[in-house]
Structures are given as C-alpha cells and as structure tokens.
Amino acid sequence: MKNIIIGLCIIFGSLVIINSVKASEVEALIDVLIKNNVISEGDAADLKSELKLEQETSKVETKVEIKEELSKEGIPLASGAKVKFYGSLDIVGYTQEGVNFTKGNTVAFAENIAKLGAKTQFTDEVSGDFRIVSANTSGDDSLFYGTATDNTMVDVDLANLTFSDIGSFNIDLTLGRQEIVIGDGFIIGDGRADTVAQWSVPLKSFDGARATLNNDFGTVDCFAAFIDNDWTQYLGSYDAGPPEYQDQLPLTAYTGGGELYGVNLHHEKWDIGAFFKDDNSELENDTVALSVKALYEVPAISGLTLDGEIVRQLGSTSVDRANLLTDRKLDREAWGGHMDATYKFESCRFAPYIGTSYIYFSGDDADSTDTNEAFDPLFFDDTDNGKWYIGNIVGGQGQIINSNEKVIKLELGCTPDSSTQLRLQFFNIRLDRGIDYDFTRKNYANEVNLIFDYWPNEIFYCGAQFGMSHPLEAARYWNADANTGKEATENIYEFVVWAGVEF
Numbered sequence: 255m256k257n258i259i260i261g262l263c264i265i266f267g268s269l270v271i272i273n274s275v276k277a278s279e280v281e282a283l284i285d286v287l288i289k290n291n292v293i294s295e296g297d298a299a300d301l302k303s304e305l306k307l308e309q310e311t312s313k314v315e316t317k318v319e320i321k322e323e324l325s326k327e328g329i330p331l332a333s334g335a336k337v338k339f340y341g342s343l344d345i346v347g348y349t350q351e352g353v354n355f356t357k358g359n360t361v362a363f364a365e366n367i368a369k370l371g372a373k374t375q376f377t378d379e380v381s382g383d384f385r386i387v388s389a390n391t392s393g394d395d396s397l398f399y400g401t402a403t404d405n406t407m408v409d410v411d412l413a414n415l416t417f418s419d420i421g422s423f424n425i426d427l428t429l430g431r432q433e434i435v436i437g438d439g440f441i442i443g444d445g446r447a448d449t450v451a452q453w454s455v456p457l458k459s460f461d462g463a464r465a466t467l468n469n470d471f472g473t474v475d476c477f478a479a480f481i482d483n484d485w486t487q488y489l490g491s492y493d494a495g496p497p498e499y500q501d502q503l504p505l506t507a508y509t510g511g512g513e514l515y516g517v518n519l520h521h522e523k524w525d526i527g528a529f530f531k532d533d534n535s536e537l538e539n540d541t542v543a544l545s546v547k548a549l550y551e552v553p554a555i556s557g558l559t560l561d562g563e564i565v566r567q568l569g570s571t572s573v574d575r576a577n578l579l580t581d582r583k584l585d586r587e588a589w590g591g592h593m594d595a596t597y598k599f600e601s602c603r604f605a606p607y608i609g610t611s612y613i614y615f616s617g618d619d620a621d622s623t624d625t626n627e628a629f630d631p632l633f634f635d636d637t638d639n640g641k642w643y644i645g646n647i648v649g650g651q652g653q654i655i656n657s658n659e660k661v662i663k664l665e666l667g668c669t670p671d672s673s674t675q676l677r678l679q680f681f682n683i684r685l686d687r688g689i690d691y692d693f694t695r696k697n698y699a700n701e702v703n704l705i706f707d708y709w710p711n712e713i714f715y716c717g718a719q720f721g722m723s724h725p726l727e728a729a730r731y732w733n734a735d736a737n738t739g740k741e742a743t744e745n746i747y748e749f750v751v752w753a754g755v756e757f
Contacts, residue, residue, distance in 0.1 A: 328375060335377075341370040341385075344754035346454055353651070354733045355699075355725040355742035363393030365451040371412060379419055383432070385412040389451035407450040411459055426466045434460045434477055435635055436518050437525050437547045439642060440563050440592065443635020447484035447509070453650065453750075458635060460514070472521035483511040487537055510535025514633070524548040531569075531632060536579060541569040541586060541630040557598040564591035571626050588629040590615045590656075606668040613644060617658025617687035631656035639719060645681040645701045647723040647748050654698065660684040677705040685728055697726035716753035722746065 328336035346365040353359035371385030390406040414430030436442040445460035462479025486509050512534040518527035525547040533539040547563035567588040574580045596609040615629035634642040634656055643649035644661050661684070667677040681701040688695045703721040723746040725733070733742035 328373065336375045338373045338375075339371070340373065340757060341368070342754055342756035343368050344454065344752065346451075346750065346752045348453055348748075348750050350647070350651075350746060350748045352744040352746040354653075355723075355729055355744050355746060356733060356735075357744045361394065363391055365454050366390045366392070367451055367454055367456045369411065369456070379417060381416045381418070383412050383414050383416070385410070387411040387456050389448075389454070389456050391450050391452075405450045409457060411446075411457055424468050426468070428464045428466075431459045431461050432464060433458055434462070434464060434479060434516075436475070436516065436527055436529075437545075437563065439635030439637050440547070441543055441545065441565060441590075441632040441634055442514075442516060442527075442529060443637070443642075444633050445479060445482060445485075445514075447482045447486055449484065455636065462514075472519060475516070475518045475520070477514075477516050479514045481510075481512040481514055481531070481533070484509050485511070487535060487539065510537075518545075523550065529632070531630070536572070538570065538572040538583065539586075539630055540571070541567055541632065543567050543630075543632060555597075557600045559596045559598075561594040561596070562592060565589070565629075567630055569630075571630075573626060573628070582624075584624050584626045586626050586628075586630065588616045588627050590629045604668040604670050606666070609663075609665040609667075611661070611663040611665075613659070613661040613663065615657045615659045615686065617685060619687065629657045639677075639705050640679050640681070640703060645683055645699070645723065646679075646703050646719065646750075647701055647721050647746050648681070648683055648699055653729075654683065654685075658686045660686055673708060673710045675707045677703075677707075679703040679705065688728065695728040695731050698728040699726055700724045713755050713757060714753075715755075717751070719748070719750040721748040721750075723748075 328338035330336050344365075344367045346367075348364070349360070349362040351360050353361055366389065368388045369385055371383065374382045374384075376382065386408065387410075388406070388408045390404070392404055410431060412431055412433070414428050414432040416426060416428045418426050420427055434442060434445065444455065444458045446457035448455045448457050460477075460479035461482075462477055464475060464477040464479075467474040467476075510533065513532045514529065515532075516527060516529035518525055525545070527543075527545045527547075529543045529545070531539065531541045531543075533541070544566045545563060548561070550560045552558040552560065567586055567590070569586045570583045571586050572580055572583055574584060592611055592613040594609065594611040596607060598605065598607040615631075616627050618626050618628040636643040640646045640649070640663075642656065644654070644656065644659070644663075648654055649656075662682040664680045665677060667675060669675050679702070681699075681703075683698045683701065685696045685698055701721065701723040703719060705717065705719045707715070707717040709715040725742060725745070730741035730743055734740060735742070
C-alpha cells in the first residue's frame with residue numbers, strides 16, 4: 255500500500271512538471287517504477303502513450319498560441335519592433351439606367367480597390383501605420399463624375415506615427431496622414447479627393463496632427479489638418495434661381511486647399527464639438543461649425559434607440575443667394591442635423607428592426623441680404639449605404655450634396671442568421687429652397703433601395719443592391735433638356751454588386 259501511494263505521488267508529480275522535463279527522463283522514471291513493482295508493464299505502456307499524446311497536444315497548442323500572438327501583436331523584428339500586415343481586395347460592379355432622370359442615359363463600370371498596410375509597434379509608446387491604395391475604374395463613369403474611362407491610381411492612404419501616453423496626462427499624439435472621423439462622420443470624416451473609384455471612395459485620410467486625451471470623464475480630440483488641394487466644391491447645385499442664372503449650369507467645380515481645425519469632447523453617449531475650415535479656394539467658404547450629438551436608449555421601451563445631431567454654421571463665403579461667385583464676402587448662417595429612431599424587435603426571430611430619420615440641411619433664402627443660409631457639407635463620410643450620401647442614387651450620384659435638402663428616411667431590416675442582413679430603405683427627398691424662378695418647386699425625388707449583405711466569415715464579404723428613384727417636380731425641372739426645355743421624367747434604376755476579402 256505504501257509503495258502504491260508513493261508511486262501515485264511520483265506519477266502525479268511527473269505529470270505536473272511534464273512541460274519542463276524531457277520525455278526520455280520521464281520514461282526512465284517509469285522504468286524505475288516497473289522495476290520496483292510499483293506499476294505493471296501494462297499500466298506503464300498506457301502511461302507512456304498518454305505522455306506522448308500530451309506532448310503532441312502541447313506542441314500543437316504552443317504553435318496555435320504563437321500564431322495568435324503574431325496575429326495580435328505582429329511579427330517581431332530584429333530591432334525589437336513588431337509589424338502586422340493587413341489589407342483588403344474589393345471589386346464593385348455598377349450599372350444605372352436613366353441617369354439624371356433622362357431616357358437613354360446609361361452607365362456601367364467596375365471598380366477594383368486593393369489596400370495593403372503595415373502597423374508597426376516600435377516601442378510600448380511609439381507606433382506607426384502605413385498603407386497604400388490602388389484603385390481602377392473599368393468602363394465609363396463620366397456621366398457621374400467626369401472621369402476618363404479605365405483610370406488607375408496608386409496613392410499613400412496612411413502614413414503616420416502615434417506617440418502614446420505622453421506625460422502624466424494620458425495623451426496620444428498622431429502625426430501624419432491619418433483618418434479623422436468625428437462621431438458617425440456627419441460633417442467630419444473624409445478628407446481626400448478621389449479621382450478614381452469615386453463610387454467606392456477608397457481615400458479618406460487627412461494630413462495633419464491629432465491629440466487625444468483620455469480620462470475618466472471622456473475623450474477629447476484636438477486636430478489640425480490640411481485640406482486636400484484637389485478637394486472639390488460645386489456651384490450651381492440646386493440653387494440655380496431665376497432664368498438669368500441658367501448660364502451657370504451645369505455644375506461648376508472649384509478646387510483648392512486650406513486648413514481644418516477642430517476639437518471634440520466625447521462622453522459616454524454624447525459629443526460636443528467645434529470646427530473651423532479656412533478655405534483657400536475661390537469660393538472662400540470659411541466655415542465655423544458647432545455640433546452637438548447624442549444617443550439615448552429609452553429604458554422604458556426595450557429595443558428603442560434615439561439618435562441625433564444638430565449643427566450650427568457661421569463664418570463667411572463669397573457665394574451669393576443664387577449660388578454664384580461674387581466679389582464680396584457674405585456672412586454664413588446655416589443649420590443642419592438629423593434625428594433618428596430605431597426599434598429592434600429583440601424577442602422576434604430574424605432580429606427585425608424598423609428605423610426612421612429626418613435629415614435637414616438649410617438652403618439660402620430667396621432674398622438679397624448679405625447672408626447666405628446654405629449649409630456647407632464640409633467633409634462628411636459615408637460609412638454605410640445611403641448614410642450621408644443621402645439616397646444611394648440621388649446622393650451617391652452627387653445630384654444633391656448635403657445642402658438645401660430635407661429628407662425623410664424609413665428603413666426596415668432583418669438578420670436571418672449571423673452572416674446575413676437584408677434591408678429596405680425609402681427616401682423622400684425635398685429641397686429647403688425651390689429651384690425655379692419663384693423658388694416654389696421643392697419636391698425632388700422618391701427613392702427605394704433593397705440591400706443584401708453576406709459575410710460568412712471574418713475574411714470574405716459580398717452583397718448586392720437594387721434601387722429605383724422617381725423624379726418629382728424639382729428634379730424634372732432641374733434635369734430638363736437644355737435644348738428643348740422638355741422636363742426629365744424617366745425613373746432611374748440602379749444595380750450594384752460587390753465582393754471583397756480582408757486580412
């Protein structure tokens with residue numbers, strides 16, 4: 255009995271230290287136990303078999319742990335730094351009939367986007383992010399964006415260094431080309447001018463500096479950035495006014511750089527921010543934007559979420575009430591914002607939800623004062639289908655660019671399983687200020703979109719979208735034939751498919 259107890263203790267001890275003892279040493283110990291009749295030869299064979307299995311399992315687990323560690327922290331370099339490579343490949347196929355609500359206008363093109371980046375952790379406090387983007391448009395999208403057929407570009411999308419936990423204030427400082435998105439990108443999010451793949455808009459970064467302070471109260475972001483010299487602003491956009499101004503059509507594009515400054519405080523579910531754009535283009539759209547954003551989950555109604563943002567714009571511009579360039583500066587006094595409500599049927603199969611939004615961007619009044627009330631779209635970012643390119647057709651095509659606009663949006667959606675989502679969107683799009691001689695034509699279009707998304711794993715994703723937009727009085731008038739004056743009455747039909755992988 256005593257020998258059995260001693261043998262069990264020895265066996266238990268050997269299993270505890272199995273990862274630190276060589277296999278040959280453990281097997282020799284087992285042979286000693288057989289020689290002293292502590293265990294039988296059969297038990298010894300079973301024990302050696304279990305030992306071999308344990309060691310093989312340990313090797314596999316170690317390999318998995320190493321792989322996961324490299325995936326999380328990156329590949330170690332000789333200098334002690336760690337680098338992690340990442341990227342994505344995307345292809346989009348697009349076709350639209352009835353462009354600008356005009357019969358016979360058709361576009362069809364494909365966009366191919368490749369991104370490859372490297373995140374490097376030099377030390378615990380210093381890291382870097384570098385990414386290049388290659389994009390190609392195959393086909394002709396000139397009816398949309400005026401770009402040539404089969405264009406290709408390669409550009410640096412990200413190139414920055416981040417210094418973390420500076421001093422005793424827990425401040426992170428990022429210098430260089432970086433993404434700056436405030437809130438959900440309603441006014442600040444996209445800082446680059448895309449000349450290729452303009453439906454996908456792969457370039458979004460700013461060149462600048464950003465300091466982020468994290469404390470118990472919240473997060474404070476302060477940034478200063480250069481405005482892309484190719485950033486485009488338009489005149490003639492749905493504020494054409496009386497017939498004497500019709501020579502300004504079609505839209506006239508103006509480019510020019512400048513600077514953008516901002517500070518934003520985020521606390522739990524609300525944000526408050528102040529931003530200033532110093533515009534160097536001929537338009538001199540020097541805009542101050544004051545923003546308040548909040549999200550509220552209604553405790554009395556489980557599944558109901560309210561969201562909203564209001565923006566007050568001040569400053570000055572050289573654009574007058576008919577959206578024409580002048581030789582004098584006008585004051586800017588504009589409003590914009592959105593109110594959203596979403597209700598999720600949490601206990602229902604397929605997790606259905608319903609949402610509604612009201613989105614508003616002021617237009618310039620029909621008076622001759624020295625004040626322009628038109629909202630400056632600034633640098634909004636489209637993070638989702640029909641989000642801030644409002645209406646996948648009207649907004650995505652750039653017919654109305656987040657100014658002089660009132661929109662009611664309804665959305666229904668469901669998730670049949672963890673990898674599939676189906677959505678139905680409706681947009682009623684009106685103008686804040688009419689575009690005909692007496693400024694009365696305000697109803698622009700009704701739009702419906704059906705969107706399907708599928709992501710079977712963390713690498714692959716794909717989807718499709720079908721949309722239809724029906725012109726109302728303002729769209730018919732604005733898109734009328736320049737020679738005959740015949741109003742545009744054709745529906746627009748759009749079909750988009752996409753697929754991609756990311757790693």
